[in-house]
Amino acid sequence: MNVWNRAASFDAHRGSLRAWLLTSVRNRCIDYLRGRGGRERQERELQPEVAYALSPADPWRDVALSLERTAVRDAMASLPAEQRQVIELAYFGGYTHAEIADMARVPLGTVKGRMRLALEKMGSYLRGRGLVDV
Amino acid sequence: MSDHEELESSVAAWVLGALDGDEAETVRSHAEGCPTCREVAAGLRRVVGALPLGVNEVGPPARLRERVLAAAVASRESPALPPAARAVIPRPKVPRPTSLARVGRRMPAYTAAAVALIALLTGIVIGDVAFHAPQSPPASQVARFTLAGHQEMAGAQATVIDLKRDGLVLVDFRGLPPPGSGRVYEVWLIPAKGNPVPAAVFVPDSNGAKVVLVNQSLDGYTVMAVTNEAGPDGSQAPTQQPQLYGNVT
Numbered sequence: 420m421n422v423w424n425r426a427a428s429f430d431a432h433r434g435s436l437r438a439w440l441l442t443s444v445r446n447r448c449i450d451y452l453r454g455r456g457g458r459e460r461q462e463r464e465l466q467p468e469v470a471y472a473l474s475p476a477d478p479w480r481d482v483a484l485s486l487e488r489t490a491v492r493d494a495m496a497s498l499p500a501e502q503r504q505v506i507e508l509a510y511f512g513g514y515t516h517a518e519i520a521d522m523a524r525v526p527l528g529t530v531k532g533r534m535r536l537a538l539e540k541m542g543s544y545l546r547g548r549g550l551v552d553v
Numbered sequence: 554m555s556d557h558e559e560l561e562s563s564v565a566a567w568v569l570g571a572l573d574g575d576e577a578e579t580v581r582s583h584a585e586g587c588p589t590c591r592e593v594a595a596g597l598r599r600v601v602g603a604l605p606l607g608v609n610e611v612g613p614p615a616r617l618r619e620r621v622l623a624a625a626v627a628s629r630e631s632p633a634l635p636p637a638a639r640a641v642i643p644r645p646k647v648p649r650p651t652s653l654a655r656v657g658r659r660m661p662a663y664t665a666a667a668v669a670l671i672a673l674l675t676g677i678v679i680g681d682v683a684f685h686a687p688q689s690p691p692a693s694q695v696a697r698f699t700l701a702g703h704q705e706m707a708g709a710q711a712t713v714i715d716l717k718r719d720g721l722v723l724v725d726f727r728g729l730p731p732p733g734s735g736r737v738y739e740v741w742l743i744p745a746k747g748n749p750v751p752a753a754v755f756v757p758d759s760n761g762a763k764v765v766l767v768n769q770s771l772d773g774y775t776v777m778a779v780t781n782e783a784g785p786d787g788s789q790a791p792t793q794q795p796q797l798y799g800n801v802t
Contacts, residue, residue: 441605442598446570484606491607500727500762507764508723509571510604516566517573522695522714522723528562535565535597543602 445510494544502537505530557583561590568598592781700777700799709761709797715771722767724753724777729761729797732781739787740767741795743776750774754787769779777801 495503504523506512514522520530560583568578591705632785668719695716702709706729714723732738737756741749757763771777778795782788 442602445605477621487606488609491603494603494787495607496758496760500725500760503762504725504764506569506604509566510601511608514571515573518561519571525698531562533568534569534571535562537570537599538565538600541603542596545600545603 437446490545493548494541497544498537498540502533502540503532506537506541509534557587557590560584560587561593564590564594565597568594568601594665696771698777698799698801700724700779700797702728704796706779706796711797711799713777713799713801715801717770720770720772722769724765724767725755726755726763726765726779727761729757729763731761732756732784735784735785736781737784738779739782740765740789741778741780741791742767742769742771742774742801743778744773745775749778750789751787751789752777754782754785756784771801775800775802 463527495506498506501523505516505519508519508522509516516527516530516534523530560580563572563576563580564584567577567584570577571582580590584594678785695714698713698715700711700713707731709726709728711726711727716722726738729738737754739751740753740755742752743749752767752769753765755763755765776798778791778798780788780791780793782792782794
């Protein structure tokens with residue numbers, strides 16, 4: 420409902436609707452996780468029904484999603500390990516750059532530089548694959 | 554370094570959501586009035602928008618749709634809602650096959666709800682299965698250990714980051730050889746007295762690297778070890794002597 424209610428804030432010039440949706444939901448998830456205690460997070464599990472298939476078999480859709488997924492994963496895999504790590508920890512893990520610098524024991528500026536380089540390389544890779552409009 | 558250069562260096566962290574509130578606001582405010590930073594942010598933001606597409610998609614349970622529709626009905630009379638939200642919400646439809654580059658321009662509003670649900674669950678999967686985001690653990694609550702490779706895994710190593718307060722452990726593997734077709738690496742936690750406990754199963758990427766989440770505390774364990782086991786689920790007990798291991802106390 421939050422996403423729906425914030426629909427007016429979507430700006431097509433800043434990116435696709437899908438990217439906006441996914442980013443909005445990801446941010447909500449990170450906010451949610453950051454607001455919970457670690458032990459509480461430990462106890463949460465996905466309900467079995469979540470594993471249900473999205474819809475009846477649709478080969479075209481499956482192929483399209485698979486290509487996109489492969490492109491993004493390949494782009495991630497193409498990064499040097501230290502650059503991939505900062506993206507994984509920041510985006511998927513919800514860590515701040517300061518926390519990452521502390522964990523990796525590198526200066527804050529190094530983390531920022533790795534983030535910038537990683538995103539630029541991924542953008543170049545994905546543009547080259549022609550599957551993502553970045 | 555000028556203020557602009559300093560702030561521009563933080564743009565990537567900003568679009569990744571990796572800045573604290575005050576820092577994020579500072580960069581956002583600067584980017585609004587700085588064409589250079591605005592352009593950099595726009596380009597990087599498109600890449601960040603693609604990141605969740607690399608995660609496996611899961612379908613929402615039926616009860617979630619009912620909850621969303623119930624919430625929509627309950628809030629239908631709210632004057633704060635935008636016009637789109639006051640419209641009748643049609644049954645969510647699965648998007649037709651399309652390329653990512655075009656989907657945003659073609660997706661009708663009602664499919665957004667379905668995608669949002671998918672993305673919500675995907676996000677939960679990301680948060681609960683792949684990673685867990687702690688709340689700024691103090692340095693004293695973060696311990697680091699090193700695993701060293703031996704024999705056939707002599708070039709491999711791993712850094713273990715123990716997030717004590719969250720009861721979680723991140724293990725950053727480097728230099729692993731391919732596990733072999735149908736094989737996986739399995740992480741074991743070994744107590745001072747007792748049998749090894751399986752902790753995680755993974756396959757490294759083509760560079761021999763992987764960041765693995767061990768979803769449990771290291772309390773009570775003295776050694777972390779890695780063996781090569783049959784995939785995809787590994788074994789309940791190690792079938793070989795570990796060649797990558799280290800103390801975690």
